[in-house]
Amino acid sequence: MAFFQGAAEHRVPPETREYIELLQRRVKPGRVPEVFYALAEHPRLLKAWVEAQQAFIPIPNRFGAAQHIAGMLIAHARGCQACFSTSRAVLATLGFDDAALDRLCESPGALPLEERERRVVEFTLRIARDPGTLRAADFRELEQAGFSREEILEMIGVAAYWNLATTLAMAVDAGLREE
């Protein structure tokens, strides 16, 4: 038997329901990952997670699909299945098919994106994976490429959010698995 159990749809507590419904609208017609239902009994934590998601990766957002592609690639790099499927569900609603998304995951270096979008994805991925290696020159280069300071802060926020989401989702998922 698993350590955590996800709440069945009809047993989601009233104080948590609005957050589950927000998630359902984001991934529609996909399914909300079980890890969110496993936090349904803990409204404060679920609320914090969903509100962080809404704040850092709103739909729509200023970077469009690039922001969700970055999320998918961060989830893929970390091996977080729940975040990976959530990102892909959002990208599917934006017109990306499975084959195109698979190619992106296999070869992120060859992203078929506009230069600006490609930079957003690559820099966000770098912040998420190795923020300690960033130097002032990296940020100057982005500013010289036309990104505003506010846009760069947005990228940091997206990367930081995915580091929260992948950590929490992978850890909760471990508690949902049976031996």
Add this chain to the structure above:
Amino acid sequence: MLIAHAKGCRVCFAYCRTELEKLGWDETALSQVCANPETLPLRERDRAFLQYALRTALDPGGLKLQDFKDMEARGLSKSDIRELLAFAAYANMHMTFTLSQVGWLGEA
């Protein structure tokens, strides 16, 4: 403090140490904690929290069912464990922000 130490986030590390000093911990004791967290003079429940919060922050995918049973056996309730996982996730988010900003400001 230990997550910040492991991730090399000097700003977070200094902040946590300042907070711990306010709680009565001295510099020497904190340095000993960083060098050898296993020797911490804590209750078993607190020691479990510390061990698994650090592990979750560094390797959430490495947790196994047995780890959850161990946390429970050492005094953490299911609710405590959810809090622990969320705390580790928050630390990872916070340090992503801080390390990036430090790099941007050229203070690294």
